[in-house]
Amino acid sequence: MARIYLCLAHMSGKEQQFIQEAFDTNWVVPLGPNVNGFEQDLRTFCGGERPVVALCSGTAAVHLALIACGVQAGDEVCVQSFTFCASSHPVTYLGATPVFIDSEPDSWNMDPALLEQAIIERKQKTGRYPKAIIPVALYGMPYRIEEILAIGRKYNIPVIEDAAEGFGSRYKGQVLGTFGQYGVLSFNGNKMITTSGGGALICPDETARERIMWYATQAREAYPYYQHEAIGYNYRLSNICAGIGRGQMTIVDEHIRHHQHIADLYRKAFDGSRGVLFHDNPNADYDSNFWLSTVTVSPDIHIAGEEHAYEQAIQGAVGGAAGVVHQAATLRTDCQPNDNIEALRIVMDKAGIEARPLWKPMHKQPVYRNNPAYVNGISEQLFATGLCLPSGPMVSDEDAKYIIDTLYAAIR
Numbered sequence: 001m002a003r004i005y006l007c008l009a010h011m012s013g014k015e016q017q018f019i020q021e022a023f024d025t026n027w028v029v030p031l032g033p034n035v036n037g038f039e040q041d042l043r044t045f046c047g048g049e050r051p052v053v054a055l056c057s058g059t060a061a062v063h064l065a066l067i068a069c070g071v072q073a074g075d076e077v078c079v080q081s082f083t084f085c086a087s088s089h090p091v092t093y094l095g096a097t098p099v100f101i102d103s104e105p106d107s108w109n110m111d112p113a114l115l116e117q118a119i120i121e122r123k124q125k126t127g128r129y130p131k132a133i134i135p136v137a138l139y140g141m142p143y144r145i146e147e148i149l150a151i152g153r154k155y156n157i158p159v160i161e162d163a164a165e166g167f168g169s170r171y172k173g174q175v176l177g178t179f180g181q182y183g184v185l186s187f188n189g190n191k192m193i194t195t196s197g198g199g200a201l202i203c204p205d206e207t208a209r210e211r212i213m214w215y216a217t218q219a220r221e222a223y224p225y226y227q228h229e230a231i232g233y234n235y236r237l238s239n240i241c242a243g244i245g246r247g248q249m250t251i252v253d254e255h256i257r258h259h260q261h262i263a264d265l266y267r268k269a270f271d272g273s274r275g276v277l278f279h280d281n282p283n284a285d286y287d288s289n290f291w292l293s294t295v296t297v298s299p300d301i302h303i304a305g306e307e308h309a310y311e312q313a314i315q316g317a318v319g320g321a322a323g324v325v326h327q328a329a330t331l332r333t334d335c336q337p338n339d340n341i342e343a344l345r346i347v348m349d350k351a352g353i354e355a356r357p358l359w360k361p362m363h364k365q366p367v368y369r370n371n372p373a374y375v376n377g378i379s380e381q382l383f384a385t386g387l388c389l390p391s392g393p394m395v396s397d398e399d400a401k402y403i404i405d406t407l408y409a410a411i412r
Contacts, residue, residue, distance in 0.1 A: 003352045004399050006292060007392030009194040010255070015247030022239045030056075030217075032239030034246055041249040042185070042200055045168075046175045050183075050202050051209040054237040054245070055216055058164040058186030058199035063090035064212050064235065065160045065182035065201055066132060071096050075131040076122055076372070080110040080143075080162070081361045082379035083136040086186075087162050088362050091134075099130060100363040100373040104144065106282040108382060110135040112147035118374040119155050133159045137166025137176050138359070139388070140192075140259075140291035141281070145171050145179050152180075160184065164199070167192040168256045170287040177202045190392070192255055192291055193248035195241040256289050258393050262400055263290035266389060269404040275301035276407065279386075293391045294358065296382065299338055303410050304347060309339035335364035338384045345387065347410040353403055358386040 018034050027033060035054050042052040055061050071077060073095025079088045081100035088098040099118055104111040115133065123129050133152055135143040145161075152159045159180035163169070166176040167185050177183025183202035187195040203209040214220075219232025237245075263278075270278040275298040281288055310331045336342075337357045348355040360383055363373035389403055 003354065004390045004395060004403065005354045005392065006356060006388060006390050007190040008394045009189055009196075009248075010251070010393035012247045012251040014250055015244045018243030018246045019240055022243050027239040030234075030236035030238050032242070034239045034242035035237055038195075038237070038242040038245040038249070039200070041246060042202075045249065045252065046178050046183075046202060050178055050204065051206055052185075053201045053203060053209055053212045053216060054242055055199045055201060055235045056237055056241075057086075057197060057235075058162075058184050058188070059086040059090060060216070060233065060235040061164075061182075061184040061186075061199045061201040062086060062134070062160065062162060063093055064215050064233070065184060066090055066094055066096070067215060068208060068212060069132045069158045069160065069181065071131045076126065076128075077132045077134060078115055078118055078130045078157075079134045079362070080136040080138075081363045081373065081375070082108060082138060082359060082382065083162070083362065084164075084359055085362065085365070086164070087134055087136050088368070096131070098362070098368065098371055100361070100368070100371060100375070102361070102363070102373075102375040103138075103378040103382070105378055107141050107143055107286065108138050108279065108378075109141060109143035110148060111376065111378070112144050112151060114374045114376060115148065116151050116154075118372070119151065119157070121374075122372065129155050129157055131157070133157055134162050135159070136162040137164070137169055137288075139279075139294055140166045140169045140289040141279070142166065142169055142171040142176055142286045142288065145176075149179060158182075165191070165291045166289060167291075168252060169289040169291075172285050173287075182208075187245055187248075192259070192289055193245065193252050195237065195245040195248070198237045198241050198245065200237075255393050258395075259290045259293075259391055260288075262391050262395050263288075263293045265397065265400045266293045266295070266404070270295050274408065275411070290391060292388045294386055294388050296385045297338075297341060297344065297387065299340065299385060301340055302412050303340045303343040304412050306339050306343040309342040309346075310336070335360060335380060335383065337386075341385065341387055344407065344410055348403075348406060351402075351406045353406060354390060356388045358383050358388060 163177035164186035
């Protein structure tokens with residue numbers, strides 16, 4: 001059997017048509033008909049009310065949203081700790097400080113009670129409220145958005161939804177990214193749809209959209225020559241990549257249904273009765289796209305080879321991340337998956353199945369060791385016991401059965 005990856009892009013067959021049109025009309029720059037068309041497709045998909053700016057990455061979208069919310073050097077921003085670094089790094093780009101907020105156990109996302117505690121205590125300590133709040137749709141799961149929005153309104157703090165992993169996920173029928181002041185989307189090569197690399201920012205209105213567009217195109221002024229009165233960024237999506245996105249939008253609903261179908265297979269197989277539990281929607285208000293399906297494994301479950309976990313340093317990075325040149329300094333760290341999780345990852349890898357640990361909480365990352373953090377232990381517990389399973393459009397029912405059988409066979 002061929003290797004089964006976590007989530008690989010699947011083409012619709014129409015991408016080449018849009019790309020060819022770009023070449024035929026010589027639109028091979030960060031603007032053009034495909035960019036405009038892709039933005040309109042995204043706007044329609046997200047309900048039609050809010051304008052969208054297509055950008056070169058989801059990270060760029062976070063960065064520009066922070067700028068639009070007035071975040072500057074010396075400010076603080078409340079960021080979900082249980083996430084990928086792209087949610088917090090843009091805060092540091094601006095010279096501001098991420099204040100990390102731990103998770104609640106149902107959605108695995110930002111805990112509203114800890115968020116409010118952090119806001120109150122940061123005001124007492126610094127004399128100022130944080131300038132923004134960034135909840136994250138971890139693996140596609142919606143956050144407790146109503147409570148987070150209410151806290152934002154109470155303290156007059158804008159909410160930037162990081163829905164990079166949650167494209168097409170809904171809360172009470174409404175698409176994620178359309179609740180807060182801004183909504184971040186990502187179209188990296190492993191996301192629900194891809195532009196090979198890219199992202200987008202959902203804006204509150206046309207005035208905000210124009211401001212974001214201005215920053216994303218080097219903040220150029222309207223002169224017959226280049227004049228800049230503010231620092232801008234080269235963040236627009238290319239017309240070529242947008243062509244891929246337009247093709248992908250023709251099958252986005254199909255992709256979401258497939259991810260949810262694979263999740264249903266895992267849900268039935270990993271019901272907790274044998275020590276492995278699927279992470280599901282907390283209730284009927286939540287409608288995750290299940291970008292990645294995740295499970296937690298009881299610490300009492302033992303895996304073949306568990307006694308040899310972390311004995312050898314891996315080469316590069318798990319998942320084959322490009323550009324990894326630093327070798328690990330130690331075999332173990334002070335916050336890592338349990339030995340049975342690492343052993344299970346190795347078993348799956350040898351069986352041709354890409355499985356991956358959950359995100360390591362940002363408040364346990366060495367680069368953020370000195371940052372304020374409001375924690376309850378939830379994200380560290382989940383990181384110690386959780387695993388991501390292949391979930392993408394290339395995963396067949398046969399693949400899912402093989403994954404399930406391989407996982408259970410590893411238990412000794």
